[in-house]
Amino acid sequence: MADLYLKNLESERRQLWATCRLKGLPKDTPERQRIVAIDAAIAAHKAKAKAAE
Incomplete structure (x- = not known):
């Protein structure tokens, strides 16, 4: 099953990182x-998911 919360966080991170790199923030x-x-x-979400296994 897809973890939509994790995908959303990673997507937002990639978008912010690209913005920071382009603007040189x-x-x-x-x-x-x-x-x-x-x-x-x-990191907290991955640790929680690993502990639930």
């Missing part, structure tokens, strides 16, 4: 901070 911008938050959410 520094690390302290809201977009870059959102990427860090998404990374943490992805």
Whole structure:
């Protein structure tokens, strides 16, 4: 079964990362901070899914 939550997070991360690269945004911008938050959410979700196995 497809994990839509994980796919949504990864899609948003890719989109934000592309925007940051095109604009050359520094690390302290809201977009870059959102990427860090998404990374943490992805890691937590994968750990939860692995523990449920």
